[in-house]
Amino acid sequence: MALTGLDIFKLTPKKNCKDCGFPTCLAFSMKVAGGGAEIGKCPHMAPEALEKLSEATAPIMKTITIGAGDAEVKLGGETVLFRHEKTFVNKNRFAVAFCDAMEDSAIDEKIAHIKEVNYIRIGEEMRAEFVKLKYNDNKDKYIALINKIKASGLKVAYILDCEDVDVMKEALELVKAEKPLVYGANKDNFAAMVELVKADNLVLGVKAESLEALYALVEEIHKLGYKNLVLHPVANTVKEAFENTVQVRRINIQGQDRTFGYPTMVFANKLANGDKYMEIALSTLFTMKYGAIIVLDDMDFVRALPLFGLRQNIFTDPQKPMRVEPGLYKLNGADESAPIICTVDFALTYFIVSGEVERSKVPVQMLIPDAGGYSVLTSWAAGKFTASSIAAFIKENGIEEKVKTRKLILPGKVAVLKGDLEENLPGWEIIVGTTEAMFIPKFLKELG
Numbered sequence: 060m061a062l063t064g065l066d067i068f069k070l071t072p073k074k075n076c077k078d079c080g081f082p083t084c085l086a087f088s089m090k091v092a093g094g095g096a097e098i099g100k101c102p103h104m105a106p107e108a109l110e111k112l113s114e115a116t117a118p119i120m121k122t123i124t125i126g127a128g129d130a131e132v133k134l135g136g137e138t139v140l141f142r143h144e145k146t147f148v149n150k151n152r153f154a155v156a157f158c159d160a161m162e163d164s165a166i167d168e169k170i171a172h173i174k175e176v177n178y179i180r181i182g183e184e185m186r187a188e189f190v191k192l193k194y195n196d197n198k199d200k201y202i203a204l205i206n207k208i209k210a211s212g213l214k215v216a217y218i219l220d221c222e223d224v225d226v227m228k229e230a231l232e233l234v235k236a237e238k239p240l241v242y243g244a245n246k247d248n249f250a251a252m253v254e255l256v257k258a259d260n261l262v263l264g265v266k267a268e269s270l271e272a273l274y275a276l277v278e279e280i281h282k283l284g285y286k287n288l289v290l291h292p293v294a295n296t297v298k299e300a301f302e303n304t305v306q307v308r309r310i311n312i313q314g315q316d317r318t319f320g321y322p323t324m325v326f327a328n329k330l331a332n333g334d335k336y337m338e339i340a341l342s343t344l345f346t347m348k349y350g351a352i353i354v355l356d357d358m359d360f361v362r363a364l365p366l367f368g369l370r371q372n373i374f375t376d377p378q379k380p381m382r383v384e385p386g387l388y389k390l391n392g393a394d395e396s397a398p399i400i401c402t403v404d405f406a407l408t409y410f411i412v413s414g415e416v417e418r419s420k421v422p423v424q425m426l427i428p429d430a431g432g433y434s435v436l437t438s439w440a441a442g443k444f445t446a447s448s449i450a451a452f453i454k455e456n457g458i459e460e461k462v463k464t465r466k467l468i469l470p471g472k473v474a475v476l477k478g479d480l481e482e483n484l485p486g487w488e489i490i491v492g493t494t495e496a497m498f499i500p501k502f503l504k505e506l507g
């Protein structure tokens with residue numbers, strides 16, 4: 060039974076409601092309609108009305124949580140198709156594929172690669188977040204594989220890829236506490252799979268060979284009352300995979316259809332058919348167009364650097380520049396006697412300049428003052444990268460005590476700061492550097 064306007068009027072309290080904190084039911088309703096409050100905060104709602112309104116005011120795409128502890132990840136929760144409309148909510152994640160047909164040495168090699176690729180870039184940890192464990196036909200080896208991954212100490216969430224309900228049940232017992240993605244519900248086994256996951260509210264991975272079949276299957280699963288899902292529209296070609304993934308998102312967001320309101324999986328490894336570089340190219344495509352879990356054959360630096368870099372760009376607020384932490388960074392094995400090169404904290408500038416410094420192989424200390432996260436000329440024009448701000452950063456952070464050098468190289472584009480800096484930093488030699496980063500290696504080598 061839905062609430063009528065009269066019902067709402069009758070429910071209006073004489074003073075501020077202690078339950079929702081709003082002065083009137085109408086104020087509360089307006090907030091709920093805008094997505095700013097949860098309808099469940101009102102304890103006076105009839106259960107049927109609560110169910111209907113919860114459905115109507117729920118986010119268009121569910122936020123799904125998989126994994127436990129440090130390995131927990133959130134997927135979905137998106138509200139728009141394009142990042143220029145609104146910042147995306149939850150970044151996509153990368154999974155490395157294992158299966159029960161693999162030799163121990165091959166399993167060990169992949170585990171070692173996953174451990175190796177784990178680094179921080181602009182405050183974000185870059186690593187493979189999932190392992191996908193496929194069951195083919197050898198239960199003993201499958202169980203041994205799960206145990207081996209568990210024993211490896213990898214900080215990853217699990218995807219149990221298995222359509223055999225009995226084997227899944229056994230496998231699940233090993234990693235239930237790790238809250239895995241139970242991937243394997245199809246048109247034949249979905250009822251049994253729902254039974255398997257519902258007591259622990261684990262995420263169920265649902266697969267079908269066409270969008271229509273997937274839609275019908277999700278409807279059937281909804282009828283069983285289960286809505287904690289990840290979708291996999293199975294595709295045999297790149298074209299089909301792209302169409303499916305985009306269509307699922309469009310039907311959900313543009314069509315306001317919650318049947319497809321779940322994150323999706325893409326098997327880039329299968330589509331690439333053993334071609335590592337094709338796998339990277341496809342993974343970049345599906346990072347942008349809408350793979351929430353992208354399955355790779357392996358994780359190494361060749362894959363990690365472009366994929367994690369792109370992901371970080373796509374899943375951050377385009378209005379807010381990415382910044383590196385201000386400080387003094389030592390490059391190429393520099394000690395405290397190495398000259399200091401100064402640039403801004405805008406991440407793109409930092410990585411371009413530090414890349415060129417590394418290419419020069421000359422030991423250099425890199426000074427990054429707080430410049431508001433803008434590029435050199437923009438921060439200078441905004442008054443955030445000035446002689447006094449650079450000098451103040453050096454003094455306030457005790458840089459003069461930490462280093463033995465008194466050579467400071469400025470970006471060539473702000474050569475105008477040289478005179479003021481010499482006044483602000485007596486005893487320092489202020490050197491005007493290059494106007495373009497590409498000339499840095501030659502400049503540093505000649506500086507001696």
Ligand code: SF4
Nearest residue numbers: 076078079084087101
């Ligand atoms: Fe009205 Fe319910 Fe909100 Fe109280 S909790 S103000 S009764 S809507």
